[in-house]
Amino acid sequence: MTESLTIQLLEWIEARPRTYAEAIEAWRTSCPRLSVWDDATTDGLIRSNRANDAPTVELTPAGQAKLSANSRR
16 A cells, blocks of 8 residues: 555656645655655655755655656556
């Protein structure tokens, strides 16, 4: 289940630019069994880009590779 949620998160981020605030609101959870956001960050699949006035979230090369590998299945 977690793997499919991770893919959904990566697809959601890839679909269009997302602000950090928007992403946290949609994906952060306090449930220790459902830590998709934290796991994706720890695994180096996503990163926040705080260089702008409104920080954004983006896929890392590892996140893009995971998403690409999943779409080939």
